[in-house]
Amino acid sequence: MYAGIVEEKSVTFDTDLRLESGRILGPVTLVYETYGKLDEKRSNAILVTHAWTGNAHLAGKYSEDEQKPGWWDAIIGPGRLLDTDRHFVICSNVIGSCYGSTGPASINPKTGKRYNLSFPVITVRDMVRAQKLLMDHLGIDKLLTVLGGSMGGMQALEWATQFPDRVASAVVLATSPRPSAQAISLNAVARWAIFNDPSWKKGEYRKNPKDGLALARGIGHITFLSDDSMTAKFGRRFSAKDGLFDFFGQFEVERYLFYNGYNFVDRFDTNSFLYLAKALDLYDVAWGCESLQEAFEPVTAPIQFFAFTSDWLYPPYQTEEMVQALEALGKPVEYHLIESSYGHDAFLLEHETFAPMVRAFLEKIGTGD
């Protein structure tokens, strides 16, 4: 069953946030949603963390009229993987984003103007520090689990390594401990596409610089799919309206990238896109440590990892490096390599495959009851 009618909540914290860069951000607002009820012991909370362009609207609908439910509705609700009859599920929009939490499009209280590029560079660790303020606010001492894919998985890793006493387990999907040069390069050309757009104006735009942002998103889409899934979906079909020998004629895959790229302009802020891309590239679970093993030393929560065979953005070998480091330390870890042609997007699409495994994991570690 689906999670029903939900509402967006918001909290602004009293304390400023000291960022990894040494800079101070404040006041910090987080937008979040919750599903299900927090029990009296405040012991049934699960945090779901979102990816790059995600938001707090994880599940349910704001009203019956809303066309689509939240972005990962399929796994949240009564009787679903994250069972809202038993669990209190939380999703919060990360700092740096544009869906209500403090980000570059927010008003800087010191100037009365949008931060734009005066917003500090943030890291995934900073996002999790802000989430911890939210857990304090909600009175949740220990999360049953933190579950997320891609940048959401990075947040789950930060919870497990930075705040080990605050999480009982973590589920990490399609995540890299530190994106490779290839992944960085694909974000680099996406950034470049925006920098090239004259209407970006070094972040001081009034309206989203649409051509640059659409192209940046188009590049992103290539990395979310796979060679196989693109072949299955588009093959070499030519767009019907355009002649094969027309200079501006498009292949169907090309039209798909355009269409989705320009659609994205209506829903995401360009500067947020850039700040979060940077956070992804800077991400290193072993930040400040000599090795993955050193980074994982404090971990107490069992971690369940999922990687997907056709994910070439954060390929399985990167997840396997983490699994090996944790195993070498004798930490409780579980790893599933899922055969899938969906590429990086598989973490959102293959839920029917991984849900039973996550359910078994949560039950085994005693957070499923």
Place this chain on the structure above:
Amino acid sequence: MYAGIVEEKSVTFDTDLRLESGRILGPVTLVYETYGKLDEKRSNAILVTHAWTGNAHLAGKYSEDEQKPGWWDAIIGPGRLLDTDRHFVICSNVIGSCYGSTGPASINPKTGKRYNLSFPVITVRDMVRAQKLLMDHLGIDKLLTVLGGSMGGMQALEWATQFPDRVASAVVLATSPRPSAQAISLNAVARWAIFNDPSWKKGEYRKNPKDGLALARGIGHITFLSDDSMTAKFGRRFSAKDGLFDFFGQFEVERYLFYNGYNFVDRFDTNSFLYLAKALDLYDVAWGCESLQEAFEPVTAPIQFFAFTSDWLYPPYQTEEMVQALEALGKPVEYHLIESSYGHDAFLLEHETFAPMVRAFLEKIGTGD
């Protein structure tokens, strides 16, 4: 030994070229270079075909002062793989390019102005039709071999399938029989980067639209390398001059893409880049046929194929489809999968690995004597 001092040659044909699109292109000029001497029987000629942004300057130097020899000098010269003591080696710049052959930057004799976007969309088959005019001009009835990688390999395939009586063998490296949706999508975003540049002016620029072309080339570089080679070359190192928490700070891989992208602007015409990208995407060896097998039916020349394990632009499975189709027809075919971390660029860099195999192939089929 290197091929010595060479000179660029040029020929303009009397006949117009009827293109695959049905349009007529003329007059057609081809720029070419030759190395070694054509024997009396005109039977020792080898054609080397270039890739996307290549040119006719395959080997040797124009003068002792020239800093670098031609782009594949390592395999051409006295005693080298293509031995200019025995062979007459030819390389011609393709139509559509900007290195002297007729392309969008050429003057349209009918208008007295640059073609720009009035230049017709061309295919790899059209390039080879023009090359055939050059072979007629040079009086070469049959080429000992046609050898090329990437778009050069596509040209070799066109020679073998369209003009089977004109080639005794072919060597095809890092080539696709028809690029996949993923490969098309990567060219699509490169095109998009140029279309977004206001100084492109729908092709009517005076000066190359540098930001768009540089970005397009940057995207190309990602596809020429591999995850492994980028990790080996750049890892996650940050550019020393930029702070990690500087919004505009760059990773080394990012700087590499910028540097090479902007360098490219000085040496290549934007419209040529677009026309050749389109030719790559449109390429299908089975153009007009029902299947690969039907396309390969006319082939008489033994073909030697090389694919490279880390080439994700034209992955080995695509070469293997061709090998299987030829084998099913009982055609003479040889296939080598080379273990390499260099990605698509491996075809240029791994010559020490494949040269002995090419030498043995040419000797076996009797063209090496």
